[in-house]
Amino acid sequence: MNIIEKENGIILEEVADFDPKHIFECGQCFRWRAEEDGSYTGVAMGKVINVKREGNDVIIDNTTKEDYENIWRDYFDMDTDYGKIKSTLKEFDEYLDKAVDFGWGIRILRQDSWEMLISFIISSNNRIPMIQRAIENLSERYGKLIGEYRGKKYYAFPTPEELNKATQEEIRECKTGFRDKYIKSTCKSVVELGLDVKNFRKLSTEDCCKELKKFNGVGPKVCDCIALFGMQKIDTFPVDVWVKRVMQEFYIEEDMSLPKMRKFALEKFGDIAGYAQQYLFYYARELGIGK
DNA sequence: TGCCAGGAGAAGT
DNA sequence: ACTTCTCCTGGC
Numbered sequence: 106m107n108i109i110e111k112e113n114g115i116i117l118e119e120v121a122d123f124d125p126k127h128i129f130e131c132g133q134c135f136r137w138r139a140e141e142d143g144s145y146t147g148v149a150m151g152k153v154i155n156v157k158r159e160g161n162d163v164i165i166d167n168t169t170k171e172d173y174e175n176i177w178r179d180y181f182d183m184d185t186d187y188g189k190i191k192s193t194l195k196e197f198d199e200y201l202d203k204a205v206d207f208g209w210g211i212r213i214l215r216q217d218s219w220e221m222l223i224s225f226i227i228s229s230n231n232r233i234p235m236i237q238r239a240i241e242n243l244s245e246r247y248g249k250l251i252g253e254y255r256g257k258k259y260y261a262f263p264t265p266e267e268l269n270k271a272t273q274e275e276i277r278e279c280k281t282g283f284r285d286k287y288i289k290s291t292c293k294s295v296v297e298l299g300l301d302v303k304n305f306r307k308l309s310t311e312d313c314c315k316e317l318k319k320f321n322g323v324g325p326k327v328c329d330c331i332a333l334f335g336m337q338k339i340d341t342f343p344v345d346v347w348v349k350r351v352m353q354e355f356y357i358e359e360d361m362s363l364p365k366m367r368k369f370a371l372e373k374f375g376d377i378a379g380y381a382q383q384y385l386f387y388y389a390r391e392l393g394i395g396k
Numbered sequence: 397t398g399c400c401a402g403g404a405g406a407a408g409t
Numbered sequence: 410a411c412t413t414c415t416c417c418t419g420g421c
Contacts (some may be wrong), residue, residue, distance in 0.1 A: 154419095228402090229402075230403040230417085231403080231417085232402065232418085232419080232420095235418065277417095280417090280418075281417090283404095283417050284417085289411080305397085318403070321404090321405090322405090323404085324404045324405090325404090326403060326404085327403075327404075345402085346403095362411085393403095397417075398421105399421100401418100402418090403416105404415105405415090405416095407413090407414085407416085408411100408412080408414095409410105409411080
């Protein structure tokens with residue numbers, strides 16, 4: 106892969122396994138929006154960038170080669186060989202084979218641990234557009250202004266200290282609904298105990314989950330999402346409604362409980378279960394499987 | 397207008 | 410270890 110600098114951005118030449126639509130719409134992130142030209146603009150790691158694919162090239166606008174090396178290379182998980190993961194998954198069965206071909210450009214973003222903790226607390230019993238709106242509201246009110254891009258103002262996700270300044274009522278005003286108390290309680294714990302949740306990455310998957318579930322509003326599913334998307338724990342398998350539907354369609358009986366479904370998938374896919382979950386989720390949601 | 401989707405937590409068995 | 414109920418919002 107060759108990196109070329111352009112006016113206010115960079116071009117990554119000949120990038121394999123990278124498609125913005127697949128990456129930003131496979132249920133892992135909430136701050137990316139599709140533009141009319143098919144590109145995506147979003148906020149991550151305190152910056153605003155725009156990402157699009159042209160042929161085999163990926164164009165990242167509003168950034169520098171330096172930021173790519175320091176931030177985006179890690180964020181987009183560029184040092185992981187998705188070709189290898191995909192061929193392993195395709196070997197499993199005809200369903201994975203189809204799901205991987207369908208979401209060929211998916212990558213699991215290495216997102217901020219703290220942002221994922223709060224984002225997935227908001228996700229509980231909630232729909233994606235509502236989750237996106239609540240996160241935007243919290244960022245606008247409590248996060249730092251990053252600046253303007255294409256005529257729109259963008260705000261960073263608030264730090265624990267910034268968000269902890271909000272009262273439960275103020276958090277609710279951001280359209281978080283009944284999760285207001287979970288967010289308040291989690292902010293309070295993190296700030297008062299002086300925790301840096303990013304350090305949970307160093308723990309084993311099991312211990313990491315144990316720690317995450319201590320926070321109010323973090324149950325089994327939310328915990329799996331934070332571990333997978335915010336802690337890079339690939340041996341997890343979050344079972345949401347779409348994954349449940351696709352599992353019932355392809356692998357298991359209707360009446361299997363969620364914990365058993367999770368166990369089944371972990372045993373089947375092993376330490377790449379998290380990748381399998383992403384391809385299956387995207388496939389199920391885009392095609393409306395099991396609805 | 398009423399009804400539905402979407403998970404955690406609490407209280408029950 | 411399981412089941413059941415409530416929590417809130419927006420869209421149909």
